[in-house]
Amino acid sequence: MTFVPRPHQTEGVQALVNFDGRFSVAEVAVAGGKSYMLGMLALHYSHFGRVLIVAHNKELVRHNADAARRLGLSPGICSSSISVNAFGRVTVGTIGTIINRVHLFRDVVAILVDEVHMVPPAKSSQYRKLFERLSHAKAHGLTGTPFRADGTGDLAKTFGPIAFRYTFLDALRDGYVKPLVPVDAGEDETIDVAGLQTVAGDFDLEEQAPRAIKLVPSHAKTIMDVMRKFNRRRVLVFCCNIAHVDKAEAELRRLGARAVGVHSKSIEGKRDKAVEAFKAGQFDILVSCAMFTTGFDVPEVDYMAFCRATKSAVYYAQGLGRGARITPHAANCLVSDFGGNIARHGALDAVVAAPGRMLTCDDETCVHEWETWQHGKTCPRCETIHRSAPKCKECGERFDPHFHGMRCPYCGRQQADIKQCAACEETYAAFLHPICPFCQYDNTIKLEAGKDLKMRGGGHEAVSIRKILEAAPWQPVVSPPIKQDGGGWLLTTTYTTAHWKYDVLPGEPHSVYLRRVANGRYVAAGLYDTQGRVHQS
Numbered sequence: 001m002t003f004v005p006r007p008h009q010t011e012g013v014q015a016l017v018n019f020d021g022r023f024s025v026a027e028v029a030v031a032g033g034k035s036y037m038l039g040m041l042a043l044h045y046s047h048f049g050r051v052l053i054v055a056h057n058k059e060l061v062r063h064n065a066d067a068a069r070r071l072g073l074s075p076g077i078c079s080s081s082i083s084v085n086a087f088g089r090v091t092v093g094t095i096g097t098i099i100n101r102v103h104l105f106r107d108v109v110a111i112l113v114d115e116v117h118m119v120p121p122a123k124s125s126q127y128r129k130l131f132e133r134l135s136h137a138k139a140h141g142l143t144g145t146p147f148r149a150d151g152t153g154d155l156a157k158t159f160g161p162i163a164f165r166y167t168f169l170d171a172l173r174d175g176y177v178k179p180l181v182p183v184d185a186g187e188d189e190t191i192d193v194a195g196l197q198t199v200a201g202d203f204d205l206e207e208q209a210p211r212a213i214k215l216v217p218s219h220a221k222t223i224m225d226v227m228r229k230f231n232r233r234r235v236l237v238f239c240c241n242i243a244h245v246d247k248a249e250a251e252l253r254r255l256g257a258r259a260v261g262v263h264s265k266s267i268e269g270k271r272d273k274a275v276e277a278f279k280a281g282q283f284d285i286l287v288s289c290a291m292f293t294t295g296f297d298v299p300e301v302d303y304m305a306f307c308r309a310t311k312s313a314v315y316y317a318q319g320l321g322r323g324a325r326i327t328p329h330a331a332n333c334l335v336s337d338f339g340g341n342i343a344r345h346g347a348l349d350a351v352v353a354a355p356g357r358m359l360t361c362d363d364e365t366c367v368h369e370w371e372t373w374q375h376g377k378t379c380p381r382c383e384t385i386h387r388s389a390p391k392c393k394e395c396g397e398r399f400d401p402h403f404h405g406m407r408c409p410y411c412g413r414q415q416a417d418i419k420q421c422a423a424c425e426e427t428y429a430a431f432l433h434p435i436c437p438f439c440q441y442d443n444t445i446k447l448e449a450g451k452d453l454k455m456r457g458g459g460h461e462a463v464s465i466r467k468i469l470e471a472a473p474w475q476p477v478v479s480p481p482i483k484q485d486g487g488g489w490l491l492t493t494t495y496t497t498a499h500w501k502y503d504v505l506p507g508e509p510h511s512v513y514l515r516r517v518a519n520g521r522y523v524a525a526g527l528y529d530t531q532g533r534v535h536q537s
Contacts, residue, residue: 005036011164025163026140027143028166031324034114034144038112045110053090053091056094079093081094106133111139113142115142121372124401183336209240216251219305235284236292236305236323237252238305257284258282261287281300302327302330306335368381378402385399395408466516473514473515478493509528
């Protein structure tokens with residue numbers, strides 16, 4: 001099926017391309033077709049050189065790669081949990097995998113950032129290091145929420161000017177999204193947030209969870225009643241923490257619902273299987289915590305229940321966006337707000353950035369004021385480090401994560417109890433949050449063997465050894481042969497090692513003919529010595 005861009009997609013791409021500056025942002029409403037706009041930008045810049053599309057999680061990578069294929073591109077995927085191909089004309093990948101291979105992208109002419117509100121202003125972040133290393137490349141960002149969740153202000157300050165805007169009301173007017181309609185929740189069903197502490201800019205979820213769990217029977221009954229009354233088929237339920245997810249899933253199942261709950265402690269593979277089953281209609285309700293606010297594309301979602309309160313305008317707006325996509329069986333998406341979020345933040349089109357966070361210098365002779373997005377917690381006038389900056393657990397000195405990350409610049413110790421998210425580079429207390437509270441990335445995920453940061457060997461790596469050796473089986477021996485205790489010799493080449501099964505080498509080896517055997521290893525089927533003689537195994 002031929003892709004036909006919508007008018008706002010064409011207009012947005014042209015606005016970014018024509019922008020006379022290195023950094024620029026397009027604000028495109030959730031469900032406004034950002035992935036295809038990234039593909040259109042990649043198609044344009046690929047005529048001039050290589051292009052990089054960067055995101056913070058694998059779901060977005062897959063989604064953006066699929067969109068690029070629909071536009072006729074053949075993107076390489078550079079994400080350690082999927083594959084590592086760093087040599088495509090257009091490459092789609094996660095920031096963590098790309099930054100560890102940044103030397104392979106020196107000829108990139110454009111960096112396209114999906115969900116650009118995830119880019120930290122800190123100079124120590126992976127995104128900033130990428131922009132610095134590829135300083136010649138233009139950088140365009142797309143997002144539906146043009147501000148960060150940490151209170152540093154809007155993206156016009158922390159990333160670049162807003163070159164194009166296409167709001168939720170614009171998309172609603174043009175018929176590209178469906179209305180979000182609140183379903184009244186009684187006062188006795190609203191979670192009480194009085195006295196809750198604030199952690200990382202949001203209500204403390206561990207403290208909020210017991211209050212929400214007490215209301216699970218009432219919330220579950222309301223969800224079931226709404227589903228029956230309005231004939232809703234796909235429901236997303238947002239919870240506080242793992243215990244809350246488990247309790248809500250159990251109660252919904254007790255009431256006869258086909259519900260499934262997923263979280264960071266779910267057994268391996270359950271999350272992906274649950275999402276696929278939800279998409280296929282095998283489950284009607286998907287219950288989660290800290291998941292599915294970005295990169296989750298199920299147009300059939302027609303009802304959402306916020307069983308948690310949030311101070312984060314980004315989380316709120318991105319969560320609402322999961323129900324905005326058009327579906328044939330529902331004219332709107334209903335929203336049960338048990339957290340009082342609509343009253344707190346307003347309608348989706350009214351969500352705006354918080355003012356930038358200000359600090360005042362602790363030095364009484366200075367008392368200079370500055371915004372944290374630009375200078376972190378270090379006074380730009382006298383270089384005094386603010387008292388809100390963390391202290392090193394080893395040497396006790398204060399340091400500024402804006403410039404140094406979470407490794408003390410004085411003694412080099414990594415701050416163990418403070419975790420730095422591998423996706424968005426924000427720091428948070430791991431003992432309070434099992435998943436990053438800023439971007440909802442699960443930092444407990446373990447990479448599969450052979451798919452980590454190696455540059456060769458194993459499946460899905462940057463260098464496809466099998467294809468190279470099939471095309472050129474004769475490979476030079478790059479180090480002296482090693483005598484094996486069990487007999488034979490080990491010959492080392494650029495890409496792999498091979499076993500010569502005989503105890504005697506017929507000469508000093510120059511190159512070896514490599515043959516792949518059934519177990520995936522390579523043996524020396526032939527040997528070419530330095531005297532120009534060929535020996536067969």
